[in-house]
Amino acid sequence: MSHMNTPRPSMGAPKRTMTAQLRALANTTAVMAAIFMVLLVAFVWMVTAINSKSSSKDSDSTETTVSTSASSEGAGVVTDQTADTTPEATTTPEVSEVAHASYPEGTKLIALTFDDGPDATLTPQVLDALERNGVVATFFMIGQNVSGADASLLQRMLDLGCELGNHTWSHQILTKVSEDEAYEQLAKCDQAIEEKVGQKATVIRPPTGAGLKQEGLFRYSVDSREYVVNWNDSSCPSDWQAPALGDADYTAQYVIDHAIDGDMVLLHDSHKSTVDSLDKMIAGLKEKGYVFVTVSQLLEARVGNLTIEEAGAKGWDTSKLVEAYPGGPIYGIRYAYSSEKMIFEKKG
Numbered sequence: 600m601s602h603m604n605t606p607r608p609s610m611g612a613p614k615r616t617m618t619a620q621l622r623a624l625a626n627t628t629a630v631m632a633a634i635f636m637v638l639l640v641a642f643v644w645m646v647t648a649i650n651s652k653s654s655s656k657d658s659d660s661t662e663t664t665v666s667t668s669a670s671s672e673g674a675g676v677v678t679d680q681t682a683d684t685t686p687e688a689t690t691t692p693e694v695s696e697v698a699h700a701s702y703p704e705g706t707k708l709i710a711l712t713f714d715d716g717p718d719a720t721l722t723p724q725v726l727d728a729l730e731r732n733g734v735v736a737t738f739f740m741i742g743q744n745v746s747g748a749d750a751s752l753l754q755r756m757l758d759l760g761c762e763l764g765n766h767t768w769s770h771q772i773l774t775k776v777s778e779d780e781a782y783e784q785l786a787k788c789d790q791a792i793e794e795k796v797g798q799k800a801t802v803i804r805p806p807t808g809a810g811l812k813q814e815g816l817f818r819y820s821v822d823s824r825e826y827v828v829n830w831n832d833s834s835c836p837s838d839w840q841a842p843a844l845g846d847a848d849y850t851a852q853y854v855i856d857h858a859i860d861g862d863m864v865l866l867h868d869s870h871k872s873t874v875d876s877l878d879k880m881i882a883g884l885k886e887k888g889y890v891f892v893t894v895s896q897l898l899e900a901r902v903g904n905l906t907i908e909e910a911g912a913k914g915w916d917t918s919k920l921v922e923a924y925p926g927g928p929i930y931g932i933r934y935a936y937s938s939e940k941m942i943f944e945k946k947g
């Protein structure tokens with residue numbers, strides 16, 4: 600057929616035929632190389648897909664952190680796999696451990712807490728005493744008081760390393776209101792704090808310690824990720840009534856004599872005698888070897904995210920540990936701690 604001959608006219612010399620053959624060979628090689636490249640890309644894509652699938656399975660594990668940090672370096676699949684064997688990868692789990700406060704074995708910890716403030720006159724004096732003695736404390740504040748307070752007062756608490764606590768908007772006893780009202784009381788207090796210093800409280804103490812099983816409190820603590828704590832009865836001087844009220848020496852001595860390791864001491868920055876007791880109280884506790892921490896620091900150091908079973912395995916006296924609410928812990932914990940009045944909760 601005529602068209603079979605048509606490609607021929609250009610091919611004349613043998614040299615040209617040789618070139619054509621070489622070109623054909625080159626074309627074949629190029630095609631094969633292209634196919635190989637496509638297969639290689641497909642293979643790499645598959646490996647990547649499998650890798651990301653397996654690491655997303657346990658999104659809480661350190662594996663994810665490793666692959667994320669590796670890929671953020673722009674290294675891709677190869678570096679990702681290499682990262683699993685690098686020292687950086689093996690040190691990753693320790694980071695979360697470091698995040699939990701730890702103290703040398705045998706260190707006695709104590710958390711001073713001040714409720715019902717802030718008070719324009721007395722709270723600065725409490726902060727003076729804390730600063731003078733180089734210690735920290737936690738302030739469970741009433742939202743209404745916060746609202747009328749100078750922002751610099753709350754800022755000073757933070758600057759001194761103290762912790763801000765939520766004590767409801769109007770010192771509402773939570774057992775006397777509905778679930779929604781309890782929730783609103785806590786949310787409103789946090790809003791007041793946030794308006795002053797740009798951050799909310801990190802712990803909650805219900806007024807008078809009542810209503811720990813209030814569903815609104817429970818729900819708010821979950822939403823806000825705030826611990827709910829009361830205090831230790833045994834070391835509480837009851838500074839709102841005689842004989843502690845009006846007697847700074849008695850107040851100081853009571854706490855010094857009754858404090859035990861891990862206590863949260865209930866005080867009020869609304870009583871002058873309490874403020875006046877602080878220098879002696881702190882000095883006496885220091886003499887007994889106490890290290891002053893915030894409530895969150897105490898909980899992190901002593902409890903972390905333990906379950907009651909794990910606490911028992913650690914050799915703790917779990918007879919005084921009870922779940923504040925029915926049902927197992929989600930990520931956090933729900934216990935009474937150290938005394939029957941000390942219930943706290945942490946949600947993850």
Ligand SMILES: [Zn+2]
Nearest residue numbers: 714715806807
């Ligand atoms: Zn109170």
